[in-house]
């Protein structure tokens with residue numbers, strides 16, 4: 359399930375489940391298709407494009423390899439906590455961060471660089487909310503994602519996080535509708551096909567389709 363959205367005037371590129379909360383979108387830069395596990399954050403330019411798609415690129419300059427490593431570490435930490443919360447049984451979705459305490463420490467470390475403080479701005483006579491980072495922009499952009507993670511993982515008033523258990527899928531989604539069981543209609547179709555296969559051909563599963 360992808361959308362094509364031009365970001366920052368650059369070429370359009372697809373992102374998985376763009377309607378999910380920001381931290382889920384970061385987690386879902388790991389996804390899978392018939393060829394196996396894919397990583398949408400493979401190069402610094404990928405992070406630049408992802409930040410733009412998430413509305414977090416304002417003021418972020420050139421992204422380095424170290425920046426990319428930090429974003430990937432945050433992603434892995436979030437996936438580790440998500441696996442705990444959702445009792446995720448999928449081996450293919452396992453996070454590179456094995457230790458839950460290390461994952462929590464990583465998220466807290468990133469969150470400690472506070473998200474941008476909301477300020478008032480008067481533009482063309484209108485009062486607007488201005489969250490332009492006061493310091494270095496990339497750490498504050500990642501801190502925004504970490505803060506979103508803390509909210510998603512702890513606020514029981516929000517719809518729950520779920521692992522998509524369709525065959526081959528490694529994505530997470532927020533169950534924003536009581537009847538939503540899969541990350542996408544494609545996964546729902548594949549899960550139903552798998553059930554049909556199991557009934558008629560025990561031991562066989564259909565292959566995952568690209569999201």
Ligand SMILES: [Zn+2]
Pocket residue numbers: 522523524527528529540541542545
């Ligand atoms: Zn899925």
